[in-house]
Amino acid sequence: MKNKDGSFVVIFKNQNKEEVFLVYRSDLLIWNLPGGGIEENETPEEAAIRETFEETGFKIKLLKKVGIYKNIDTKTGGIWNTSFLFVAKIVSGKYLAEFPGCKGQWFKIDNLPNDAKYVTRLRINDVFCYKSAKPFIKEFRPQK
Numbered sequence: 001m002k003n004k005d006g007s008f009v010v011i012f013k014n015q016n017k018e019e020v021f022l023v024y025r026s027d028l029l030i031w032n033l034p035g036g037g038i039e040e041n042e043t044p045e046e047a048a049i050r051e052t053f054e055e056t057g058f059k060i061k062l063l064k065k066v067g068i069y070k071n072i073d074t075k076t077g078g079i080w081n082t083s084f085l086f087v088a089k090i091v092s093g094k095y096l097a098e099f100p101g102c103k104g105q106w107f108k109i110d111n112l113p114n115d116a117k118y119v120t121r122l123r124i125n126d127v128f129c130y131k132s133a134k135p136f137i138k139e140f141r142p143q144k
Contacts, residue, residue: 009048069084
């Protein structure tokens with residue numbers, strides 16, 4: 001069974017790209033990029049904007065679609081879901097936690113929290129590695 005597709009957003013504090021905004025998920029006890037599931041009849045871009053607003057209170061402008069991850073089911077070898085990665089800038093708003101216990105914070109790229117997800121680190125790194133105008137497409141197999 002295919003899982004829900006998702007959109008995730010890397011938001012840098014400024015053009016120097018030295019700090020990135022992460023959200024602490026109180027339900028999963030991890031730091032993650034803003035983002036989440038794409039609803040029915042919603043584009044990946046619309047989901048990225050909606051999810052970021054829901055999780056942070058920030059209105060954003062998408063600057064670039066960086067990549068598309070085809071997440072592979074390790075049991076079947078088929079595509080489990082697809083995730084889209086964007087870079088955005090904050091247009092307005094101030095941080096507002098979505099749920100009690102959630103937090104939002106700027107982190108230096110070279111000093112991300114220990115409990116940041118592996119895939120969060122991977123996605124931030126991918127923003128720096130891929131300079132093409134077209135989004136990359138790659139397969140992602142979860143770590144064991």
